[in-house]
Amino acid sequence: MSQWETVIGLEIHAQLQTKSKIFSGSSTAYGAEPNTQANSVDIALPGTLPVMNLEAARMAIKFGLAINAQLNLKNVFARKNYFYPDLPKGYQTSQFDLPIVGLGEMPIDIDGKTKVIGVTRAHLEEDAGKSLHENFQGVTGIDLNRAGTPLLEIVSEPDMRSAQEAVAYLKKIHSLVRYLEICDGNMQEGSFRCDANVSVRPKGQEEFGTRAELKNINSFRFVERAIELEVERQIDLIEDGGEVVQETRLYDADKHETRSMRSKEEAHDYRYFPCPDLPPMQLDQAFIDDIKTTLPELPEAKLARFQTEFNLGKGDATTLTQSKDIAHYFEMVAKNSQADSKIVANWMIGDFFANLNKSELDINDSPISTEQFCTLLNRVHDKTLSGKTAKQVFTALWNKEGGVDDIIDKKGLKQITDTGAIEAVVDDVIANCPEQVQQFKDGNDKVIGFLVGQVMQKSKGKANPQIANQLLQEKLK
Amino acid sequence: MTLKTIASQKALLGSKAASCVELTNDTLQSLEKNKGLNVFISICEEHAIAQATNADRLIETKQNSSLTGIPIAHKDLFCTKGVKTTCASKILENFVSPYDATIVENLNNTGTITVGKTNMDEFAMGSSNESSFFGPVDNPWDSSRVPGGSSGGSAAAVAANLVAIATGSDTGGSIRQPASFCNVVGVKPSYGRCSRYGMVAYASSLDQAGIFSHTVEDAAIALNAMAGFDTKDSTSVQIAKPDFTTTLNNPLKGLRIGLPKEYFTDGLDNEVASIVQDAIKQYEQLGASVKEISLPNSKLAIPCYYVIAPAEASSNLSRFDGVRYGYRAEEYTDLESMYVNSRTAGFGNEVKRRIMIGAYALSSGYYDAYYAKAQKLRRLISNDFTTAFEQCDVIMGPTAPTPAYKKGSKTKDPIEMYLGDIYTIAVNLAGLPAASIPAGFTQSGLPVGLQLISPYMQEARLLNIGHKYQQETDWHTQLPTAFGGES
Numbered sequence: 001m002s003q004w005e006t007v008i009g010l011e012i013h014a015q016l017q018t019k020s021k022i023f024s025g026s027s028t029a030y031g032a033e034p035n036t037q038a039n040s041v042d043i044a045l046p047g048t049l050p051v052m053n054l055e056a057a058r059m060a061i062k063f064g065l066a067i068n069a070q071l072n073l074k075n076v077f078a079r080k081n082y083f084y085p086d087l088p089k090g091y092q093t094s095q096f097d098l099p100i101v102g103l104g105e106m107p108i109d110i111d112g113k114t115k116v117i118g119v120t121r122a123h124l125e126e127d128a129g130k131s132l133h134e135n136f137q138g139v140t141g142i143d144l145n146r147a148g149t150p151l152l153e154i155v156s157e158p159d160m161r162s163a164q165e166a167v168a169y170l171k172k173i174h175s176l177v178r179y180l181e182i183c184d185g186n187m188q189e190g191s192f193r194c195d196a197n198v199s200v201r202p203k204g205q206e207e208f209g210t211r212a213e214l215k216n217i218n219s220f221r222f223v224e225r226a227i228e229l230e231v232e233r234q235i236d237l238i239e240d241g242g243e244v245v246q247e248t249r250l251y252d253a254d255k256h257e258t259r260s261m262r263s264k265e266e267a268h269d270y271r272y273f274p275c276p277d278l279p280p281m282q283l284d285q286a287f288i289d290d291i292k293t294t295l296p297e298l299p300e301a302k303l304a305r306f307q308t309e310f311n312l313g314k315g316d317a318t319t320l321t322q323s324k325d326i327a328h329y330f331e332m333v334a335k336n337s338q339a340d341s342k343i344v345a346n347w348m349i350g351d352f353f354a355n356l357n358k359s360e361l362d363i364n365d366s367p368i369s370t371e372q373f374c375t376l377l378n379r380v381h382d383k384t385l386s387g388k389t390a391k392q393v394f395t396a397l398w399n400k401e402g403g404v405d406d407i408i409d410k411k412g413l414k415q416i417t418d419t420g421a422i423e424a425v426v427d428d429v430i431a432n433c434p435e436q437v438q439q440f441k442d443g444n445d446k447v448i449g450f451l452v453g454q455v456m457q458k459s460k461g462k463a464n465p466q467i468a469n470q471l472l473q474e475k476l477k
Numbered sequence: 478m479t480l481k482t483i484a485s486q487k488a489l490l491g492s493k494a495a496s497c498v499e500l501t502n503d504t505l506q507s508l509e510k511n512k513g514l515n516v517f518i519s520i521c522e523e524h525a526i527a528q529a530t531n532a533d534r535l536i537e538t539k540q541n542s543s544l545t546g547i548p549i550a551h552k553d554l555f556c557t558k559g560v561k562t563t564c565a566s567k568i569l570e571n572f573v574s575p576y577d578a579t580i581v582e583n584l585n586n587t588g589t590i591t592v593g594k595t596n597m598d599e600f601a602m603g604s605s606n607e608s609s610f611f612g613p614v615d616n617p618w619d620s621s622r623v624p625g626g627s628s629g630g631s632a633a634a635v636a637a638n639l640v641a642i643a644t645g646s647d648t649g650g651s652i653r654q655p656a657s658f659c660n661v662v663g664v665k666p667s668y669g670r671c672s673r674y675g676m677v678a679y680a681s682s683l684d685q686a687g688i689f690s691h692t693v694e695d696a697a698i699a700l701n702a703m704a705g706f707d708t709k710d711s712t713s714v715q716i717a718k719p720d721f722t723t724t725l726n727n728p729l730k731g732l733r734i735g736l737p738k739e740y741f742t743d744g745l746d747n748e749v750a751s752i753v754q755d756a757i758k759q760y761e762q763l764g765a766s767v768k769e770i771s772l773p774n775s776k777l778a779i780p781c782y783y784v785i786a787p788a789e790a791s792s793n794l795s796r797f798d799g800v801r802y803g804y805r806a807e808e809y810t811d812l813e814s815m816y817v818n819s820r821t822a823g824f825g826n827e828v829k830r831r832i833m834i835g836a837y838a839l840s841s842g843y844y845d846a847y848y849a850k851a852q853k854l855r856r857l858i859s860n861d862f863t864t865a866f867e868q869c870d871v872i873m874g875p876t877a878p879t880p881a882y883k884k885g886s887k888t889k890d891p892i893e894m895y896l897g898d899i900y901t902i903a904v905n906l907a908g909l910p911a912a913s914i915p916a917g918f919t920q921s922g923l924p925v926g927l928q929l930i931s932p933y934m935q936e937a938r939l940l941n942i943g944h945k946y947q948q949e950t951d952w953h954t955q956l957p958t959a960f961g962g963e964s
Contacts, residue, residue: 008556045576046677047562047578047674047675049674049710051709051710051711052711079514079792081791083795085798085812088800091692091792192674271836271840272839272844273788273839273844276789277678277681277712279711296808307909343550
């Protein structure tokens with residue numbers, strides 16, 4: 001295996017979340033009854049014509065700016081001609097010679113090091129409809145709701161050298177398009193699709209090997225597996241004396257294998273030519289500058305800032321900036337509560353995320369608001385709650401039992417800080433645990449933990465453990 | 478027999494000599510009576526009467542417009558809601574559009590009554606109306622001859638005095654050449670002046686909607702209604718639309734006419750040349766001066782067009798696949814055979830020919846040599862006109878090298894038929910406005926048209942130039958004897 005080098009390029013199709021389609025006014029909303037969101041233009045009735053939805057161009061430019069790419073203010077739509085029932089016009093309006101976004105870059109982190117992956121281009125095109133081969137007794141059902149939805153096709157340079165790098169790049173792009181709010185990144189629903197071009201070559205060889213295109217991979221895990229499978233297949237094939245054929249292969253997640261879909265003989269000549277129904281798009285610098293002002297803080301910048309501003313380690317900062325919503329939540333709590341930001345981070349990454357994951361909730365649907373979280377952490381900070389009782393309050397908050405202070409009152413969880421009250425419990429414990437008291441006096445410092453634990457138990461967790469510890473120490477001197 | 482014009486019909490309606498319904502019924506009857514011409518693919522009785530009934534109401538309540546109650550025929554290339562649009566093809570034989578083309582809607586809103594959809598060359602590909610799935614159209618002046626194409630039906634409808642106005646489309650001369658063959662006015666506006674939405678696409682960068690009429694004045698009135706920016710057509714131009722009728726009578730003194738020397742060489746019928754020269758002399762009498770100009774790349778126009786148009790057509794016609802609408806073959810075994818069988822049976826030979834030429838010109842390895850090259854030549858041809866218009870205000874010449882020829886005489890060799898487009902085709906490549914107006918008759922009584930070409934977006938001037946000629950001549954008032962004319 002070590003004598004071979006893997007070369008991977010990824011083609012990502014991100015569905016842009018414009019309200020209407022790229023060339024018609026139909027809705028792009030997911031999940032509608034088949035063929036209810038396809039108008040005359042979408043179904044290619046005779047005489048219909050496309051009209052550009054500029055919002056798609058805005059989103060493409062946003063992406064271009066975010067990856068520091070060359071922007072082509074003049075860009076051209078081209079027709080990609082082929083016949084398929086879910087392609088109503090018999091051609092897909094795409095971009096060929098002059099895409100809206102040119103060469104850019106996306107840095108990734110691999111084993112603590114940064115590697116820059118080149119992005120060759122990103123262009124606008126329209127999606128085709130859906131072909132449904134099951135449930136129709138031997139015929140195929142065509143749903144044209146999706147036909148005409150805008151796509152941004154993002155093509156990487158063949159710069160990745162392992163499945164791991166490919167997944168890292170994919171995740172970065174995925175996070176970015178969601179940050180920019182240009183794509184919801186839902187791989188299950190098909191709004192973020194990835195094809196991988198995979199080839200191998202002997203280490204040291206400059207020339208690329210023949211590549212195979214892998215399709216139908218709709219999760220990060222599958223991308224990694226499919227690529228690894230394909231690399232293995234190609235190496236085995238070559239080592240057995242065979243040749244890799246340029247073809248498209250489908251990844252079958254159930255069978256854990258890739259299958260040939262199309263061979264070179266059936267490769268299409270798409271007869272690309274500039275679409276005569278759409279004049280070249282001519283954007284001006286003012287358009288670009290306006291979009292620049294609307295760019296959110298990008299993931300890279302936010303990651304760096306979280307480390308410095310909130311004194312977080314890279315690991316925690318990465319977790320907390322994985323999405324704009326999570327980062328925002330953290331910031332709201334960190335900035336508006338008195339708790340140290342590291343404590344906020346621990347709470348979020350620990351209990352909070354654990355609960356969100358278990359309930360399969362997005363952070364936007366969290367039962368605990370940022371305000372409530374702030375109040376909770378403030379009560380810990382002002383010692384109304386101990387670590388333990390805080391967790392109880394957290395659970396109660398999660399179950400929507402009321403506000404923080406209500407819960408504290410109702411459950412009587414207020415931490416006892418009255419020295420007098422704690423002293424009474426301490427005396428009680430000293431009286432009832434003579435053995436341990438003697439051990440402590442004999443020099444066993446560790447047994448203080450047991451005694452503090454007893455105080456906590458007798459006070460039903462409400463005693464302030466630091467005060468209990470202090471009192472015990474004093475009394476047992 | 479009165480020459481049908483907008484004015485003559487408005488007079489009838491205005492004087493209450495006829496109601497819109499009566500006028501429409503009259504028109505429908507003459508359509509029925511003259512079915513032998515094969516001008517109409519569909520006759521819209523019910524739809525027309527409904528429109529006419531409404532028109533009467535509008536007139537009564539004084540809400541009428543410039544064209545209220547005027548019967549019109551639409552080339553069967555324009556989508557008409559509720560009425561079949563076939564493009565003279567088997568593949569759309571029973572197709573009914575759920576929407577109206579924008580120019581149809583515009584005319585409807587100005588009060589026209591659609592009496593029928595006219596015959597044409599299949600998918601607008603042809604110059605003689607002989608490629609129609611529904612059979613050829615007779616030239617009303619001589620039924621053994623072609624009316625021209627592709628808008629042969631609309632030209633004949635006006636020539637036979639069945640309607641005063643009829644719409645057409647012009648991609649390489651498909652309005653002007655039939656106008657010349659049929660002794661009617663045919664106007665093709667600048668590219669982008671009229672919306673293409675709802676006009677079934679043949680060659681997107683060349684197609685334009687236009688109008689047939691007996692008089693230039695009527696063409697101006699119709700164009701006023703038809704033209705205008707349309708947000709649904711991205712190639713539609715957002716430019717001020719003048720009232721094309723207000724300047725019709727402007728004097729022509731000082732008008733500089735350019736005659737391209739390349740147009741008056743062999744291939745041009747002597748009688749046609751002579752008629753055109755006489756027309757030019759008429760213009761000199763109106764105060765115009767004439768000078769010889771050059772359009773050096775004229776010879777390249779036909780090869781250039783016959784690469785670009787088929788290329789765009791090969792892509793535009795891909796949607797006719799039997800999947801969502803239109804003809805689907807009865808027998809097939811899989812997806813590919815469904816496509817092949819449907820399109821093989823659905824399209825006629827000329828359409829298939831041009832799809833294949835187009836696909837070839839766009840194919841890998843040939844794109845640069847053909848399509849890309851043709852687009853470069855197109856720029857040169859366009860530049861020729863820009864240069865010429867520095868020296869003249871209007872370019873004139875014959876519309877076609879011959880008068881109407883016999884049916885079947887050019888169907889053996891497609892190239893021979895293509896060569897007939899020699900004077901009209903460059904105009905589409907340059908996107909300019911142009912018209913053909915009746916200029917006389919050959920010894921054997923066949924009509925000959927004069928072509929006028931103006932600079933981009935100067936239809937008002939173009940129509941003015943045509944109108945003034947019609948005030949001095951009466952070629953345009955003559956009707957074929959079979960249709961009411963004097964012999």
